[in-house]
Amino acid sequence: MTRFALNQATTKYWPLPDLAAGCVAAGVTQVGLWREDIQAFGVARSAALMREHGLTVTSLCRSGFFQEDGWFDENRRAIDEAAAVGAPVLLLVSGGLPAGSRDIDGARAHVGEAIGELVPHARQAGVKLAIEALHPMYASDRCVVSTLSQALDLAAPHPAEAVGVALDTYHLWWDDTVWAQIERAGRAGRIACFQVADWVTPLPAGVLLGRGLPGTGCVELRRFREAVDAAGYEGPIEVEVFDEKLWARPGEEILADAMAGVRDHVL
């Protein structure tokens, strides 16, 4: 369980000081943070809180959204926040198609160019950019990067210490090519983040909030963990679940169930 990490989104309504104390009480040492939450609490204050509790920040979610005006400055700010809070990895969700556009190839090409423009600042800040493929159901409005293969293609032109990929089981589980792509990611030294969530059937209304804790759905979570391990990944296993019903429960309970889910269904 030393690899377990709690992503803050899983306990959305747990105030950060309570989350920090709760992690310490549960023996959890690693936390993934979210930009809006650390902005609300204060970035420097969040960093201090993590330090005081001996917590390691595994990742910062998230930036990207390269189809939006001002993406360059916004992503530079996100890189600075990641550095300030001690997150070695910043997750990038590419954004969807520009309004009225049908040019998904063009949108993907733009993502590649945009990441290239961010690399110098990311290297300077010591933050690795992690391109995340989101499930194809988000291709039009949130993320034109839909497969691990595409994420790796986009990362390829850049140095592996600056640009990697984030693997989230919820987004990738349906893809029969993902196992070969995980090997490819490992060979290229690109696996920067590994997040686990389960796919619950049927999808609740509002496809954004349809994830379940490990073990509640149909994803071969252990197979994914074994595949990333075999590919040489030794980093955190981060539980990131969006689910209104889960969020309504006390943070300590969610954390306990997330840990049990990883112990019983991922490790």
Next chain:
Amino acid sequence: MTRFALNQATTKYWPLPDLAAGCVAAGVTQVGLWREDIQAFGVARSAALMREHGLTVTSLCRSGFFQEDGWFDENRRAIDEAAAVGAPVLLLVSGGLPAGSRDIDGARAHVGEAIGELVPHARQAGVKLAIEALHPMYASDRCVVSTLSQALDLAAPHPAEAVGVALDTYHLWWDDTVWAQIERAGRAGRIACFQVADWVTPLPAGVLLGRGLPGTGCVELRRFREAVDAAGYEGPIEVEVFDEKLWARPGEEILADAMAGVRDHVL
């Protein structure tokens, strides 16, 4: 517009006699039918109605669902219905994971075996089985076949005159490998059905009913049509849209808009 075909699901609440007369009035000669509708109207009666109006049946939707008990007999019945109504093609939606299963590879392998068991009856009946890849968001509960590549892999062991694939733009548009797979499908003589629907953003609640008429969304419909043409496909272009708001309108209006959508955004 001679290639235009109306899939019955697009005008869900249009009674079949009205649909037949409406197609004739609009100069439409091709119709794709649904099993539950022709069962309700009577299979022989549906066939007679089509004949009397000079309408060609392009396809019958749908069978498959190989994870269910009784799939063998049910699919044989579907093949018989397709033959009875004069549909040269029966669409197969594979079904999802068995309850409680996490074995998606196993489910896909079972689909391949099941189709093999149906091939003799399909050949005897003169009905081509068309494996349809559904969008990955349906992988757990409706269709473990999520990409054209997977559909072609499943079709490959069988003769091309017995087993092909159905291409639906709504399900495939996000996939950057689809263009190469359309070429592959054409080379193998496997394109048995081409259906067009647009992807509307945001997805309405209930992901099953999120399709739009051609031109209302972000899919490169013309690129798809040109790709299937270049792959040697000369068959119908069938409009199949599921949308409660659309269904609430008079059948004649839906048909007119579907025709305009194909004329302006597909041809």
